[in-house]
Amino acid sequence: MMRPEEGIDRLAALVERRLGLVPASSTKEELLAFLEEKAPRRQWEAYLDRLESAGTGDAELRTLAERLTVGETYFFRHxxxxxxxxxxxxxxxxxxxxxxxxxxxxxxxxxxxxxxxxxxxxxxxxxxxxxxxxxxxxxxxxxxxxxxxxxxxxxxxxxxxxxxxxxxxxxxxxxxxxxxxxxxxxxxxxxxxxxxxxxxxxxxxxxxxxxxxxxxxxxxxxxxxxxxxxxxxxxxxxxxxxxxxxxxxxxxxxxxxxxxxxxxxxxxERVRPDIPRTPPRPSPPLRAAEVTPTTPTGARNRLKGPERAWRLLEEERYAEARAWLEALPQHEREQSLSKLLSAALHLQSGAFREAERLGEALAESGVQAAEAHYLLGLCREQAGDGHHARARYERAVHLEPTFALGHLRLGMLARREGAATAARVALRLALILLAHEQPLHLTLFGGGFGRHGLMQVCQRELWACLEAA
Ligand SMILES: C[S@@+](CC[C@H](N)C(=O)[O-])C[C@H]1O[C@@H](n2cnc3c(N)ncnc32)[C@H](O)[C@@H]1O
Structure with missing residues (x-):
């Protein structure tokens, strides 16, 4: 009878060969659950043999793909x-x-x-x-x-x-x-x-x-x-x-x-002269496949603890950042910045309940409270609860009056609710403050938009407000 680790390793190798994906260490449980669901342990060998020789479009391979792929995406990303x-x-x-x-x-x-x-x-x-x-x-x-x-x-x-x-x-x-x-x-x-x-x-x-x-x-x-x-x-x-x-x-x-x-x-091949060019930007280092928490190689792997998770978040490698955070020793996981990061990552992956739970705990502790209230506002907004979302954003900008993203969300909410004057005031303020928004806020909550992209979003909202007036 195959040992669980053997089964997981064989299935992981198959996933890599047939689907191209390197299963993160955090998906090992998923692989085990898949095997247990599909065949009794005595029959894993035969099941895996069959899967290995399965043709394109095989139903089991498709199910595996549905379970293991990460589909994080949203409109106007990057x-x-x-x-x-x-x-x-x-x-x-x-x-x-x-x-x-x-x-x-x-x-x-x-x-x-x-x-x-x-x-x-x-x-x-x-x-x-x-x-x-x-x-x-x-x-x-x-x-x-x-x-x-x-x-x-x-x-x-x-x-x-x-x-x-x-x-x-x-x-x-x-x-x-x-x-x-x-x-x-x-x-x-x-x-x-x-x-x-x-x-x-x-x-x-x-x-x-x-x-x-x-x-x-x-x-x-x-x-x-x-x-x-x-x-x-x-x-x-x-x-x-x-x-x-x-x-x-x-x-x-x-x-x-x-x-x-x-x-x-x-x-x-060669660039045509009609496409504007400037000298190449230095290649962003590091590929995710090379930086799972268990296989430290490459320059970026020198980063330790929560800092590495921050770097992964900056690069929008959310699943890896989550896996890295979860593997940290408890005392590092307990740091308020780790908690905030973890809450933002849960939010990013759609695990709103967990994001909200972590956000509440942070808001209560009073550390990183402005960010925690902002995050709770995002959770409320996605639940369609504009009323409480607004209260959270107001609290965030009360605690940190230069929190540009807080003013931006307040402006967008007000505009959607038809409160044109409040929307204009908040959006104008957000536009000024965005030029100086903390990198921490942009990384945690920018949604893949850089400072410039967020300023464009804000500007468009403001124009729409003025057009409607
Ligand atoms: C994170 S999403 C990216 C979506 C979009 N391109 C974006 O940037 O927002 C990655 C997608 O790649 C797909 N994918 C992974 N391996 C694939 C493969 N071998 N063939 C086709 N699609 C694959 C996944 O199913 C998933 O939907």
Missing amino acids: LVQLEALVEQVLPTLQQRGRSARVLCAGCSTGEEAYSLSILARESARVDPSRLFITGVDLNARSIERARRAHYGPWALRVTPQPFRERWFQALPDGTFVLSPEVRDSVFFEERNLLDEAPDFWAAGAFDVILFRNVLIYFSPEAARRSLSRFEQALTPGGFLFLGPSETLRGLSESFETVQAGDAFYFQR
């Missing part, structure tokens, strides 16, 4: 990159009547692909009728949800109000339905990026590939395989977008870095 794509890359590609074909590889529940479609419709420089967006993901359930295009408020947490109004229908239960025009502009398909599919990956099939926040979950081997496939499927001079903390270092030498303002992306 906005500066999407804006660079829409304002610089797409107009160049569409010159002389050409179409632009974009692939979102690892599209999860569709927010990224739809954000691109919305921004293209908002831009005066892009012709949306000549933009073709395809989204693919391994997780069948995510693809189903992407096609449904019906989202909870959390998915729209950084969506500017004017976009909410123009491109979504708000339902009485607090959820949002995407406009049919945008929904029908994206084609979604369940697909494993590692499976052979010569037609799909035909030479020159795409002009742009978005592969953001997927690489961090991949083994180096799976990363190399998918990147070489992308290189082949991109037109010469085509573009590749990774997440801001992801790098091609050690994985591919076929792309050059392009920097445009705060955004950077990659271009296959």
Whole structure:
């Protein structure tokens, strides 16, 4: 009879080979639960043999993928990159009547692909009728949800109000339905990026590939395989977008870095002179697959304790940050900054109850209380409880009058409630204070937006307020 560790190791190796994913140490329990559910221990060997030889699309492999993939995403994530794509890359590609074909590889529940479609419709420089967006993901359930295009408020947490109004229908239960025009502009398909599919990956099939926040979950081997496939499927001079903390270092030498303002992306082969370039930004170090808490290698691994979790959070590597925090000794977990970080990570992953529990304890202790009240406000807001959310934000800015994000949320809430004057006052103040907002607040609560991105969100809210006046 197989020992539990043997079963887990064999299943983890299979997951890496077939799905490309390196299971984090925190998912070991999940692997064990999966095996126990699927077969009695005496039959694990036979079950694993069968799974290893299963073909593409096998139902058990699909279930495994649904259980193990991390689908964290939201509308307008890493906005500066999407804006660079829409304002610089797409107009160049569409010159002389050409179409632009974009692939979102690892599209999860569709927010990224739809954000691109919305921004293209908002831009005066892009012709949306000549933009073709395809989204693919391994997780069948995510693809189903992407096609449904019906989202909870959390998915729209950084969506500017004017976009909410123009491109979504708000339902009485607090959820949002995407406009049919945008929904029908994206084609979604369940697909494993590692499976052979010569037609799909035909030479020159795409002009742009978005592969953001997927690489961090991949083994180096799976990363190399998918990147070489992308290189082949991109037109010469085509573009590749990774997440801001992801790098091609050690994985591919076929792309050059392009920097445009705060955004950077990659271009296959030589850069064409019509795309503005500045010298490459230094490669962000470290890949997630190399930094699980149990396998310390690489420069960033020199960071210890909660600091390492902070760094992972800064890089939006939430699952790893959570795993790292959970593995810390108790005295480090008990530090107030660790607790705050843990609460923010729970919030980020949608575990609102736990986030709220930790936030309450912090608020009561009086340490990091302004941040704790702000976090509790976010929890209340996502529960549709605007009244208590406002009280929490008010408490946060009372304790820390220069808390820009607190004023921003108060302004957004007031605007949604039709309190135009209160909204204008709060948003104007937020805009001034955002220029000096603490890095701690931006990292914890910026939702992937940098200072500049948040100022843009604030500015748009303010314009919308003034337009409505
Ligand atoms: C964190 S989400 C990223 C979503 C989106 N790109 C973004 O940046 O917001 C990662 C997605 O990659 C998908 N994924 C992981 N391995 C994959 C594979 N081998 N083939 C296709 N998709 C995969 C997961 O199912 C998950 O939905």
